[in-house]
Amino acid sequence: MSVDASFEQLGDFLRACRARVGPEEVGLPVFGRKRRVAGLRREEVAQLAGVSVDYYVRLEQGRGQHVSDAVLDAIGRALRLDPTEYEHMWDLARPTRVSARQLAPSTARPGVQVLLDRIDAPAFVLGRCMDVLTWNPAADAVMGLSAMAPHERNMARHTFLSPDADRFYPDWERVAADTVAFLRLDAARHSHDARMAALVEELSAGNPCFRPLWDAHQVAEKTHGTKRLRPADGTVLDTAYETLSFPGDPDLMLVVYTTAPRTARVGAEPSVTAARP
Known part of the structure; x- marks a missing residue:
């Protein structure tokens, strides 16, 4: 922008x-x-x-x-x-101009993966534009991230472009509104990011529900909350989530779902088959 x-x-x-x-x-x-x-x-x-x-x-x-x-x-x-x-x-x-070297990293440093692997609950790292950069086995078991094509590992694309989204998110309308509200906030913080503008155009063209939400100009932080998920095995998970920022990498966020152990299936093989937008 x-x-x-x-x-x-x-x-x-x-x-x-x-x-x-x-x-x-x-x-x-x-x-x-x-x-x-x-x-x-x-x-x-x-x-x-x-x-x-x-x-x-x-x-x-x-x-x-x-x-x-x-x-x-x-x-x-x-x-x-x-x-x-x-x-x-x-x-x-007060839009800012920054140099290319100040852009957020597209990958998480190795130590972050070590941290993720020590977390029993489903956990993953979000980067700019809501890209999922890395995750632990528990998150893979619930979300099927390793089965997705790299460009599909994006929370906004999955919400609006995946044909499986309304099944995976039983409360899809709320998830969609929350997703757009965070994208709005992120887009203003990084007005130089052409990738965000391209993502907005892609979502607008791919799902008629996106643009009215975008034009409403609602904004919200993604700090904590609750979410209902339905993995491929049909189990409905009512889970809370918490997000944490990384010192030195403020554009990266650690997201942890505090799912009950019996439903998180820690260490299981990926069970969600990615649906192509």
Whole structure:
């Protein structure tokens, strides 16, 4: 995503957030006549943020190259952004340029694999764009990663492009929304990453459910949560997960599913046959 595209995304994000905030939530009077827009009007956001309507309109039009820190803070408060949304707004307003040597690694260092192999629960490492870089036998038993083609070892591709996804994820709609919300966050943090832009286009073309979720501009961290999985043997696993970042490699995440031992099948041969997108 180019710098200009980042400011355009900032405008889209502000419009989406504005539509999600009702006037009553921010103490504005609501009159009897029907409002023509969902959420706040642009002039109401400008009033709450203490800026001119023209200035705020320019931001929503993608002309936010010189927005000040104070204005960003004020708009964040006016739109009642949560900490993750607030950070996302700043990432879009302050796009960074980095050299190729600063890009995230495409593989995990050997010591990480040693760590994975010592974890009894299903565990794997995610890289940029939600690529699965490496995993342990327990994760392979549940997800069938070693049976997948290398380009298929990507959580977003598997969610939206695999014909097996709605069986593997019984709560597919929730998983899909969570996946897109994290991709949105990651894309803003790395506006230079052409691979992310290509992935978004691939998912948009490959699944009609993706684009509406992407255009909703919801953002969420992938820190912890719960997920329901159904491996090839038909067992439904209700599992929690935790994620940890690696010091020195902040774009890599260790994901651990805290599945019950009887269902994790630690050390079993891969049982999920990869479905080709």
